Amino acid sequence: ISMNTQKHTFSVRWIYLAAGVVSMLFAGILYAWSILKAPLAAEFGWGASELALNFTLAMSFFCIGGLLGSQISGRAGHRIALTAAGFLAAAGFITTSLLNGDSVLILYLTYGVLAGCGIGIAYNVTIATVSAWFPDKKGLCSGCLMMGFGASALILGNAADALFKSELGWRATYSILGVAVLVVLVLAALLIKLPGTDVVFAKSAVVKNAKENGVEQQDYTSAQMLCRSSFWMAFICISFLAAVGSSVISFAKDMALAVNASEALAVTLVGVLSVCNGIGRILTGVIFDTIGRRKTMLLANILTICAASVTLLAVSVNSLPLCIAGLCLTGMSYGSCPTITAAFTSSFFGMKYFSNNMAIMTFTVMVGSFIATASSKILEVTGGYTATFIMLLSLTFVSLLLNLFIRKP
Secondary structure, three states: OOHHHHHHHHHHHHHHHHHHHHHHHHHHHHHHHHHHOHHHHHHHOOOHHHHHHHHHHHHHHHHHHHHHHHHHHHHHOHHHHHHHHHHHHHHHHHHHOOOOOOOHHHHHHHHHHHHHHHHHHHHHHHHHHHHOOOOOOHHHHHHHHHHHHHHHHHHHHHHHHHHHOOOOHHHHHHHHHHHHHHHHHHHHHHHOOOOOOOOOOOHHHHHHHHHHOOOOOOOOOHHHHHOOHHHHHHHHHHHHHHHHHHHHHHHHHHHHHHOOOOHHHHHHHHHHHHHHHHHHHHHHHHHHHHHOHHHHHHHHHHHHHHHHHHHHHHHHHOOHHHHHHHHHHHHHHHHHHHHHHHHHHHHHHOOOOHHHHHHHHOOHHHHHHHHHHHHHHHHHHHOOOHHHHHHHHHHHHHHHHHHHHOOOO
16 A cells, blocks of 8 residues: 555544534434433423433433444445434434423333434444544544434533524424434435455554553454453443442432532533533543553542542532532543443454444443443432442452453453
8 A cells, every 4th residue: 555545534533523423413412311301391290200210211222323333234234323323313313303202201201212223223334434544543443433422412412402592492303313413414425335355554653552551452242252251351341340430420410419519600510511521432442542441440440439539528418519529530430331341342243243342342331321220229228328328339349359360351
């Protein structure tokens, strides 16, 4: 391959990464549920637990969508998969806008199943397709894509909230969101392509990356991956770390109010949590490429222990400054999880079967969301945050123990 062609390849991949980030930004609207649920609760009187179950369902079908995306992409190509994702997500949002409040089960079908599944397909296919261009910068690529996904709740979530309060109302807003996601994903499908067989990446960079992360250059099928203890230790470890952020996100505003934050500050802190989430994603990616998998995962684990400890102390002594610090640390620690998931999967198990392997590893999100549901239940039963954070802190120490024993397959 000529030097000019190689330079062209390396410039084109940044365009694909930018397109991937925009796709993830729009796909990440699923995570803005804490904002999107407000008009439904107000108009139809659905309770907190009913609406919380919808988010758990959405996360579950998000994971199932990831597996579907891998299969569709493998058989029909990433363009068909991304287009299908756009139509599914759009159908979910548009049909949600038509709800009449007769049954919350319809919401579970429209937002939980349709939108959740569509976004899951988009998430998996976008990461797998764009990551193929960055064998030498796995962490940075994953971090940028995850930052786009995480920033959605802040950027599009706040835009949706403003539209809810405008003359448009929530129904038109849901429809607009659906159409926007469809348009962006279809455009991404047309623009992004996989590297051809003629594309040659700098071997030294690929070898250096492999050496840093202490893994052999070998591709594992999903069946082979599932037989490795390293997969299960990493899966449980990341699930428990993600559970801390997932739990705090579900009650961040109420917790801030409980330590005497004003209503305006509490809402702002939810946004700050999202910003820290985004920063954590890209920062983890850069660190992953610099110091390798092992040290990055241990750092993320220690950060999560600090986050849970500071927040536990904040609710115990009723301290607003400590609560703010805890929320910032929690956001960054939660942001590290998806980046580690993608970078770890490609580094440990190779790129050949990455799409399917990544889809399986993404089920950590579902485990984390179920633990978050349990956290909310403990909070409901005990009437305070202390027991919840003791439980979450215990999980972070279990993660640390597992983390120390993760070895190359």
